[in-house]
Amino acid sequence: MGRIPCCEKDNVERGQWTPEEDNKLSSYIAQHGTRNWRLIPKNAGLQRCGKSCRLRWTNYLRPDLKHGQFSDAEEQTIVKLHSVVGNQWSLIAARLPGRTDNDVKNHWNTKLKKKLSGMGIDPVTHKPFSHLMAEIATTLAPPQVAHLAEAAFKDEMLHLLTKKRIDFQSQEPNAAPGNTATYINSKQDEKDYTIEKIKLGLSRAIQEPDMLQSTKPWDSTGATSANFAGASSAFPASMSGYQYGPSSFANEGDRSPWSQSMCTGSTCGDQQVRLHEKLEGENGEDSEGGKEIINGSSMFSSDCLMGFTI
């Protein structure tokens, strides 16, 4: 026996909200509040599902919402919290006044994920790709590693390399401007060559454990990009120069707060504390109440949140 639908789908409008609908909803809520979303559209004279009204209000119409660009500070907060709690957008949004979980989620998916990838940081684990590859290499035979490496990195790296217009040929001693055609005959060849370069860099990173000597190569001492650069010697210098933060695009170096303690990854291993308890303790409110954060990426230590007030 399925649940009854939250509204009669035949009778409701869908898609973009019109200014008139926004007005109706806003003025109704201003007068009556947001109790019982199922009744709100009916009483407000809207041909909308109650759920749709709730979403429109919470994500767009609420007067306390901020609209517009995310600041650097907000982005840092998102990245830091994401490294601790993962995709728990409502938890992250709760730390960003005026931002909704939908805002945060969209911003992460469209901007921040790519930004981190572009800096050689895996947006899921918040560890450098080179470190992840080394971890994988310890469990797989070399042929498997090569295939995995290609599958995992091809799209992302190609995207990155294409965007940055990196000229591999200029780094080849024999690749004078005139003779690049000797081994790159077409765009497809160039793509394949790029993939080969990426695979070479990964396999070197895997085969040379020295590159990952540091016990915490991804720690906050600036080793993040440096290790990625070192561990991927075959990567173009322009790529290995990425910093972990907006500075990577603005050449601000380590002065940017983005470069400090943003790549938390394995530093979160010890002294694990449940974040929601902490958040709940301070806020005295938590929309999800007893929802537990139990997986590895959801745990954090004080180390992870260095310089960040929870």
Add this chain to the structure above:
DNA sequence: AAGGTGGACAACCGCATCCAT
């Protein structure tokens, strides 16, 4: 100028959880 492509954001969907009865 027209069509294609990708980014940004709004909105929807289905499941999980809460909570009153």
Add this chain to the structure above:
DNA sequence: GATGGATGCGGTTGTCCACCT
């Protein structure tokens, strides 16, 4: 404790728009 409606949440899809070819 069981039940069912209300609400919250995260993932996904749709749409608009700017830019590129």
